[in-house]
Amino acid sequence: MRRARDIGPLLVLTALAACTSNHAALNPAGPRAQGIASLLLLFCAVSSVVYLTVIGALVWSLLRRRRQVGPPDGERRREQQSWRLIGTGIALTVVTLITLALADFVVQRRLSAHPADAMRIVLTGHQYWWEVEYDEEDPSQRVRTANEIHIPVGRPVEFVLTSRDVIHSFWLPSLMGKKDLIPGHTNTEVVIASRPGIFTGQCAEFCGLQHAQMRLTLTVETPQDFERWRQHQLSEGSPPASESERHGQTVFMSASCILCHTIAGTPAGATVGPDLTHLASRGTIAAGTLANTPANLASWILEPQRVKPGAMMPATSLPPQDLAALTMYLGSLR
Ligand code: CUA
Numbered sequence: 001m002r003r004a005r006d007i008g009p010l011l012v013l014t015a016l017a018a019c020t021s022n023h024a025a026l027n028p029a030g031p032r033a034q035g036i037a038s039l040l041l042l043f044c045a046v047s048s049v050v051y052l053t054v055i056g057a058l059v060w061s062l063l064r065r066r067r068q069v070g071p072p073d074g075e076r077r078r079e080q081q082s083w084r085l086i087g088t089g090i091a092l093t094v095v096t097l098i099t100l101a102l103a104d105f106v107v108q109r110r111l112s113a114h115p116a117d118a119m120r121i122v123l124t125g126h127q128y129w130w131e132v133e134y135d136e137e138d139p140s141q142r143v144r145t146a147n148e149i150h151i152p153v154g155r156p157v158e159f160v161l162t163s164r165d166v167i168h169s170f171w172l173p174s175l176m177g178k179k180d181l182i183p184g185h186t187n188t189e190v191v192i193a194s195r196p197g198i199f200t201g202q203c204a205e206f207c208g209l210q211h212a213q214m215r216l217t218l219t220v221e222t223p224q225d226f227e228r229w230r231q232h233q234l235s236e237g238s239p240p241a242s243e244s245e246r247h248g249q250t251v252f253m254s255a256s257c258i259l260c261h262t263i264a265g266t267p268a269g270a271t272v273g274p275d276l277t278h279l280a281s282r283g284t285i286a287a288g289t290l291a292n293t294p295a296n297l298a299s300w301i302l303e304p305q306r307v308k309p310g311a312m313m314p315a316t317s318l319p320p321q322d323l324a325a326l327t328m329y330l331g332s333l334r
Pocket of ligand 1: 125126128167168169203204205206207208210211212214
């Protein structure tokens with residue numbers, strides 16, 4: 001009993017947090033998400049009314065039946081009344097279903113509109129991370145990053161979704177519904193954020209052992225801040241500034257790292273794993289699994305399977321000195 005009392009406030013707090021965070025379908029941050037949230041609330045309200053009406057009618061009929069036990073009187077009148085009730089019930093059901101279908105149609109229509117001036121971002125799903133490429137006609141203007149996306153506030157963004165391996169699903173609860181990333185196929189989804197903030201997202205389709213550790217963040221910022229971020233991301237990786245960082249770069253180029261990752265401005269140009277050109281500018285590593293700190297980076301390089309069993313990142317055993325230099329170099333890639 002006491003336990004239930006303790007859990008009650010906790011549940012209320014959790015529910016409040018779930019409805020007010022930047023990871024909540026009930027806390028929409030854009031006109032499209034607002035449409036989905038309104039539709040959800042409408043369906044919940046109508047379903048609640050229908051449920052209460054049905055239960056009310058059931059209780060009423062049981063009580064009435066009990067009262068009416070005895071010799072039948074006015075049989076005909078009661079039958080007429082019953083038919084009237086059944087007719088009203090069917091008519092109300094039809095009207096309710098048509099109203100809900102129309103509301104759904106209106107929202108879907110609004111969601112399927114694709115503004116011509118939208119910025120395009122190609123989002124490719126991998127087990128278990130997100131490859132992000134800003135689509136520009138000029139290849140030199142294409143920002144490439146992973147797991148952490150930046151967009152300007154108010155500007156429509158069209159995500160072009162595909163996958164390199166299995167089916168994943170892109171979901172930013174406060175900004176959009178779920179949309180699948182399918183190998184060999186592209187889907188599109190438009191996102192418009194009407195307020196700045198950091199929004200979290202999650203892969204929403206079971207895609208393997210580390211499905212739950214396939215997170216992403218969307219930073220919505222002012223157009224000026226976005227442009228500053230974009231210009232910085234377009235630059236090459238900063239060259240090593242100290243002896244340790246130089247040693248770290250040598251370790252990167254001679255160990256297995258170079259086989260999977262890109263660092264612009266160096267010989268590393270593989271695209272199997274995330275682009276690391278500006279790794280240190282990201283808040284997390286391993287798709288939101290760990291905070292981006294030197295200690296976490298070192299343990300991720302040494303034993304990725306301990307952190308994220310089933311992830312595609314292979315273990316790299318390095319002597320402590322090389323590992324320290326490597327993390328120092330990666331930490332300098334701002
Ligand atoms: Cu990717 Cu679940």
